[in-house]
Amino acid sequence: MARRKRRNVTRSAAKRGMPPGSLVFTGERKIEQAQLTVFDYDGETLQEIPSESLQGCLARRDTQTVTWINVDGVHDAALVERIGSGFGVHALVLEDILSTQQRPKFEDYDEHLFLVVQMLSWGESSMAIEAEQVSFVLGDRFLLTFQERGGDVFDSVRERLRASKGRLRKSGPDYLLYTLLDSIVDSYFTILEKIDDRIETLDEQLTTTQTANTESLRQIHGFKRETIFLRRAVWPLREVLTSLSRTETPLVEQETRLFLRDVQDHALQALDTIETFRELLAGMLDVYISTLNNRLNEVIKVLTIFATILGTLTFIAGVYGMNFDHMPELRWRWGYPAALLFMLAVVLFMLREFKRRRWF
């Protein structure tokens, strides 16, 4: 089953018991070949090298231009380590980049800042949210990003780098970091909208047509799971962004902090929405259960009406089926039709009674 893929226990087994600092990849390999992309730019020039040699990368470390190195596929531990040591990244950071089921977090290592966030996407086949870890290392004039596989979320940023010579090109790597974080958080809303549409549809179904089958229950339960999962990814992100915009480091400029506060606002909005989902789903479960109860009431009313009417008729028939020698009615000429008419009268009377009590 597709759902089983995403584990609630995110600290991977492979890693445990190993010495801290061991650079071993501990996730699921998601693409075949790790891919290196380098952007090197300032306000004037832009160099873009899809797959530069590692040596070339490291040479760019000390240039005055902004260097953005993106690695798709962190399963290549050797590659990650060489880039890391080339840029002077702390061993713990490299370890965290390689263990792909981290909680979103932020660490300030003075020389560089380290961020882990979750990139989320809706898996149409698995009908569930899929998560991918993205790590950021922000240093002086460079930004390293590490993804488990390539995604299209960063593509729009690449387009903007290529297209304009605007603020993005003129600013440092901190603004680039902001831009990437912003596009990740924005992508959350695509998922939220997908879920929102489905929840609304389900809610409408439940409240208007009163069709409460076990499928509805399965769906409510499923959305709850997704909501729990989402909250687990977004909740720590809030703290991460707060820490990032408040940390006292020269690596993030004052102006960029203003923008980071904006991403923070969006993360908060995402959390608000998730919270709203939770409450809506709880309400829908209440509606579901009440609808079940209501239906039970209806069914039992039908049973009672039938049982009562049929029981009475059967009893009357039973009386005239008795074998007493002296039952004058049995001898009457119109006894039989009279009995039938009497039964009919009883039925009509009882129906009226039930109607009066609003049983149907």
Next chain:
Amino acid sequence: MARRKRRNVTRSAAKRGMPPGSLVFTGERKIEQAQLTVFDYDGETLQEIPSESLQGCLARRDTQTVTWINVDGVHDAALVERIGSGFGVHALVLEDILSTQQRPKFEDYDEHLFLVVQMLSWGESSMAIEAEQVSFVLGDRFLLTFQERGGDVFDSVRERLRASKGRLRKSGPDYLLYTLLDSIVDSYFTILEKIDDRIETLDEQLTTTQTANTESLRQIHGFKRETIFLRRAVWPLREVLTSLSRTETPLVEQETRLFLRDVQDHALQALDTIETFRELLAGMLDVYISTLNNRLNEVIKVLTIFATILGTLTFIAGVYGMNFDHMPELRWRWGYPAALLFMLAVVLFMLREFKRRRWF
């Protein structure tokens, strides 16, 4: 369905993936033509120009009088941008003004303060709360307000500006800001009262007449949705007002802060009321479900009483319908009426028994 209009996911799709700082309107256009209104006043004079030329507006920036420029219809991005740049408003602020599904927030940009709040109204046709974003930019001697469409909430303030030469006319734009915020928060109470009336009516219905149909459930569920929505609008407002009254800025005078604390109190009262609604609705759902259970009990009691009595009678009739050769009762002269009387006696006895056990 009308309800679908208000989305739980408030970060609009159009905006996502766009570079930050792009001034693009991302909401639903709510009125045809953007409208500009300018008030320029001090204690002595008042100039009111419903639709001044933009140029005229900007000229008023540096006068000693208080200038209040109100824009109805923020879908005119060009207009908003020109006003913004004319008054030196930060790019991020303009962006936020244009994306109309913001969480209420407060930002201090030194040169000016920026506030986003929600103006709420009860949509009689949609039977739901409708929200409109109002943005405020408070600068030195000027206040800019941006609404999605014109509303009547600000009209009373306009009246007061025209009518009196009181504190409002004598104070700066910070007091004007307070007055506008106050009328927005006050308008919340109109909605709260509407909901309160309906909740009370429903509650009375549920607890006294015990009529628990699926319509009641649908209503409880609907009010819950509105309450969730309301809380989402008012909760962050509380923080916004706290930040506003505490921020260290010369743009808000000491005396005005006292008044702002008053609006804060009203926001708190609104939150208290919303919380009360939530608890009342939860209680009403409990009552609803209990009532359903109770009714089920009643129906099943009726079923049991009938089934038991009719079953017994049918059995007696069945006995005298048996074809044994030697059943002396069948030959008796008064056998038949005796049997009927016996049945009657059984019915009476059973009814008394059920009554004794308080089954009806």
Next chain:
Amino acid sequence: MARRKRRNVTRSAAKRGMPPGSLVFTGERKIEQAQLTVFDYDGETLQEIPSESLQGCLARRDTQTVTWINVDGVHDAALVERIGSGFGVHALVLEDILSTQQRPKFEDYDEHLFLVVQMLSWGESSMAIEAEQVSFVLGDRFLLTFQERGGDVFDSVRERLRASKGRLRKSGPDYLLYTLLDSIVDSYFTILEKIDDRIETLDEQLTTTQTANTESLRQIHGFKRETIFLRRAVWPLREVLTSLSRTETPLVEQETRLFLRDVQDHALQALDTIETFRELLAGMLDVYISTLNNRLNEVIKVLTIFATILGTLTFIAGVYGMNFDHMPELRWRWGYPAALLFMLAVVLFMLREFKRRRWF
């Protein structure tokens, strides 16, 4: 219905849309004629004037004696305003005194302290808690109190003022304020005890006699409403008292703060009790619903037992009512009594079976 009187929405409609600072009474007029009472005392002398002229009041402002002016009936806006301006009370304070559905709050206006609290009483006729707003203005050597109508809660304090020359007479108006707050908080406990008695009675009823009728449900729901209402009045009071005892003002002496901490403790105790009520009521609802379920089980068991036994008997009778030519039993001399005995045996066997399975 009496209950409708107390609104969940406490910010009154009349007030909204009016300029701040408008001194208009916005509550329900609760007594006919506003009443002025003045106490003027120090350790030695005590002057008590039930209904002094306003002029006389103001004259006492600057004396060294403690002046306590109490106004019963704040609907007389003119009176409140004249007293207020006579004692130099801030306009916002006067406004708050007149709008009688405030959240409890505390404001420090340097010149004087302002407190709003709720005086609660149990309305025997409405079977609900009734709230009345009491406002306090503590200044240098004077205390102003404003009530919606006269209550007997302050009477005991008046008695003590008259009777003894103890600490109350020797201390300043801050100690008088404490004494009045103390008597208000104490009066909460009278209400809590009333509710406690009824909750306990109901709880005992539910758990021992297992009588769970809809009346019980209505009562649980009603107590929940009262508890929500109570908490809304007491919760902010806690903060009010904390602020009051911590505020840096020369108007409250160090010794008095110790006493205020004592009232704070009592408010906390009241909150604890309210929280306990909430949990007890939640538990009682669980018991109620379980009892309903239990009863349903019992009824259905009765139904099953009867249906099963009667069904079996009717079937046996039906068999011997069949018209087959060759049914030897029908010809037997003792066939009929044997059949009846057989039926009896079946009944006894089934009853034993049901008993063995603990169905009754």
Next chain:
Amino acid sequence: MARRKRRNVTRSAAKRGMPPGSLVFTGERKIEQAQLTVFDYDGETLQEIPSESLQGCLARRDTQTVTWINVDGVHDAALVERIGSGFGVHALVLEDILSTQQRPKFEDYDEHLFLVVQMLSWGESSMAIEAEQVSFVLGDRFLLTFQERGGDVFDSVRERLRASKGRLRKSGPDYLLYTLLDSIVDSYFTILEKIDDRIETLDEQLTTTQTANTESLRQIHGFKRETIFLRRAVWPLREVLTSLSRTETPLVEQETRLFLRDVQDHALQALDTIETFRELLAGMLDVYISTLNNRLNEVIKVLTIFATILGTLTFIAGVYGMNFDHMPELRWRWGYPAALLFMLAVVLFMLREFKRRRWF
């Protein structure tokens, strides 16, 4: 009923409306005669006087030895007052000692520290927790303790004072205070264990034997009440101990604070356990209700199986009880046994069907 004795409303009625500072006992008198016990010791000597004259007590105030005066039975207001004034205890403290239904609290009066805690014991007869208030006044070289009645919790401390010349004898009254607090908190665990045993027994009963009668419900509800009560006593104690170990007073030595942190840990452990109880009880209620539902399902299945089988049989018998002239089966030689066999076949078929659907 025993349970009614412990009131949820702990602020006693007698006290209300009285001037603060009135030294009147407001509890339930729990022992006949107030009892005075004095220990006077240092590392070398120990004097123990079960019932010293008051005068003797006061004389010990200024000695260099540690003086521990314990009063069993605080209903003797005069005694408490004389001791209090003898040792310079604040009037509010004396008042609090006499009103025996205080929330646990800590007050620092510079000259002395004042603590109120609850001593709890399990009332075997009432099957409920019984609370007794213990007040501590820690001064320079003396400790006063006030209990409602004598308990055995302090006895072990007395034994240790008599027996050893260890740390307890060598330390000041702060260490004695710690020792007494420690024995009180330790006594909580005895109660927790009693409740734990019963909860575990009940839980085992519920989950394994599936016997869910109303007695189980009554017990779950009862334990919930006790748990609410316990939490109300222990929760504020946590704050009390934190304040005590952090207060800046020379009355508590640095070394003793370490020990107090230990008691704090135990109080936290007790709270953890209470929280665990709450969750277990909530879980048990869920199990109880599910079990009821399950049982209902079972009963209704039995009903359905019987009703269906018997209904079918009765119908067949009914068919052969019809009086048509031309029913060939009725004339057959083996018609009757064939009919019976047919019925048997129907029964077997239906039973197999129900079994296949796992109805039993």
Next chain:
Amino acid sequence: MARRKRRNVTRSAAKRGMPPGSLVFTGERKIEQAQLTVFDYDGETLQEIPSESLQGCLARRDTQTVTWINVDGVHDAALVERIGSGFGVHALVLEDILSTQQRPKFEDYDEHLFLVVQMLSWGESSMAIEAEQVSFVLGDRFLLTFQERGGDVFDSVRERLRASKGRLRKSGPDYLLYTLLDSIVDSYFTILEKIDDRIETLDEQLTTTQTANTESLRQIHGFKRETIFLRRAVWPLREVLTSLSRTETPLVEQETRLFLRDVQDHALQALDTIETFRELLAGMLDVYISTLNNRLNEVIKVLTIFATILGTLTFIAGVYGMNFDHMPELRWRWGYPAALLFMLAVVLFMLREFKRRRWF
């Protein structure tokens, strides 16, 4: 039953009533013989003595090498005391080491740091989590660890000490402490995964096959218990690690604090997972109860369908079983088959009706 072994009340009875500082073991003896293991190492050399004499241990205290003394089996109070006093450990620490049911905690005694954590393992036989207390005393150049019994969690660390001359060997005892804490927290994830697997299996069972028997309920309830237990162990650990990495002590180096933050992250991840379990289990209980309700609905529908159809048929047969003299149908040649056909028609009509209403 195995489950009873783990007590909710963790403060052991034996300890209570004893003077603080009494060094008495108060747990359950888990291994026969206490075992002493000593590692003494620096970057160059490593001495490993499985069971050194106590005297040898103490001699190593003041060497420049790192000394790690591990005691398996803390029931040997004398041994613990001698080691403790040899290394100058505070009496309260020794006491805490011996009472084996502590809440995780951290204490800074200047001379040394003291930590208590829970080592957890999954008891396959008891089908429950088993806890063992591990105490750490970190001093200058030494680390003492105390376990209730030997476990394999520390073995991997021992292997690494023997194998490499890496960071672990080159760093001080603070890094060793980190390594041990890391392996303990890592071992939590093994348990979390075990529970996760079972919860997922159960969830799949519940939502897809709809088999909701009492065994499912028992399991949900059981997992809830384990989750409560887990949270009780991990929650305080979070604070312990925070305090440890923030405490101002020279005993923990700056670099090690970075690593400790990493363990903290893992503890947070474990807590997230536990919280997720709680929510999943709550959701599963909802599904379980809804499934029960659904099933009840199904059963009652079956009952109603059968009762209605059979009742109608029986009634028709009853009519033709009546003994009226004049019932023309009875005389008809094809009356009997006509009656049977009529019955069949009735059955078909009713089945169609029920189908139309989607009853099956």
